[in-house]
Amino acid sequence: MKLNLSGIRDTAGGISEFDFEERTVDFDFDREDIKNLGPVRVKGQIENLGGGLFQVTGQIEATADTLCYRCLTATQISLKIDFLSKFKDMVSESKEDEEDEEDEDILELHGDDVDLYPLILEEIILNWPSQIFCKDDCKGLCPNCGVNLNTTTCKCETNNIDPRLAVLKQLLKSD
Ligand SMILES: [Zn+2]
Numbered sequence: 001m002k003l004n005l006s007g008i009r010d011t012a013g014g015i016s017e018f019d020f021e022e023r024t025v026d027f028d029f030d031r032e033d034i035k036n037l038g039p040v041r042v043k044g045q046i047e048n049l050g051g052g053l054f055q056v057t058g059q060i061e062a063t064a065d066t067l068c069y070r071c072l073t074a075t076q077i078s079l080k081i082d083f084l085s086k087f088k089d090m091v092s093e094s095k096e097d098e099e100d101e102e103d104e105d106i107l108e109l110h111g112d113d114v115d116l117y118p119l120i121l122e123e124i125i126l127n128w129p130s131q132i133f134c135k136d137d138c139k140g141l142c143p144n145c146g147v148n149l150n151t152t153t154c155k156c157e158t159n160n161i162d163p164r165l166a167v168l169k170q171l172l173k174s175d
């Protein structure tokens, strides 16, 4: 996922387009819920803004295998993420403009290649839904016996009550 900037490096206003796809993407972060990442398609453009600044804009389309939040069944999701990021050419950086850009989120650029890989992984993690369901009306697992209620009906459903209430019920019975 590397962009080569040699064509636009010395041309302010120069734009280079990219479009690439990876079948599977390796990730080294610790996320049990993400089983497989890919294919991931990234397309967009990088523009030389002048003054050693480059702006990347584009869209990520990613497919991933994960688990349903409620019933833990393997589920596939598709993400579409628009992103924008800036890179600063560390070679042409001068001391004066270091100050005023300090609070902006600008990534460092070393050499002619921009590796989008860490950026894309970060975008995917940031945009990862907090709860993913295999279907909108997923019934989840029985909190009592653990069966998947989408495929199995268990006997506990009727007396499926809060364990704290169960204690009360028990007390009432003994009275
Ligand atoms: Zn589910």
Ligand SMILES: [Zn+2]
Binding pocket: 142, 143, 144, 145, 146, 147, 154, 155, 156, 157
């Ligand atoms: Zn049950």
